[in-house]
Amino acid sequence: MRTLTGLVVLWLISMSVFALFYVVPSNVARTLGGRQATPETIAAINERLGLDEPLWKQYASFVGDALQGDLGYDYYHQVPVTTIIAQAVPVTLSLAVGAAVIWLVLGITNGVISATHPRSLADRSLTAFALFFYSMPSFLLGLVLLYFLYFKLTQAGYAWFPPGGYAPLSEGVGPWVNHLLLPWATLALVSAAAYTRLTRGSMLDVLSEDYIRTARSKGISERRVTYRHALRSALTPIVTQFGIDLGQLVGGVLVTETVFSLPGLGQTAIIAITQQDLPVIIGIVLFASTAVVVANILVDLAYAVLDPRVRIS
Structure with a gap:
């Protein structure tokens, strides 16, 4: 059922994208070709897309090509979309997955500590940490990290961090990690704050349940009660939020990629919008939409692992 719902959502998105870019413009070939399109380019677009065919045939061709992995042709750069x-995907994936691991570990750990020591100094300190970073825009945190950890340290003779850019894994793990440390920290600190609050609230609710008191009365260690019983049940809303966040991140992190000059999907989308490169915009919208839908389906499947009472149809 979840998979069918996801397919319906993708179908509706494909119809919206097709209508927006293929039906609304008065001259579709001119719009897709861009401002610098020549008459020859416009004629080639008309022939390639069959724009003289009925709309239903154009839509069927659009969907068929997308299902086969053909997201169109970028006439601005003369390459397939x-x-x-x-x-761009490896850059965004590197940023998203690395930051996600950090914010999950940091957020869940802080949330568990706060929930198991309510109203203590640790709880109040971690709550203050969460509120501070939760209220800080990611672009501001990124600029602050660049200023102190790149500019100031480089001035002092410690060039530990690069100013931005991306080093692929083919150049070695060291350069790859070094270029992503500050972007990871930017995304992870902001997101970890939300996960700290979410984990704390969910854990406090679970720790007050009857089965937790029963487990304690049987003499089970507090550590096992916390991590084996309470945390597993408390992870359901966290997994829900994680699926949404990760899907959006894979779709492109506009601000962080722009601040750190990472050539990922976010920066690619901004450049395409600036240049009115519509085929690239269409391709990124379809890819990002698919990433979000797939992430949500995987979250639903994870529910059955965390809670056997959940049945996925």
């Missing part, structure tokens, strides 16, 4: 996306 999939080539541009393939170059």
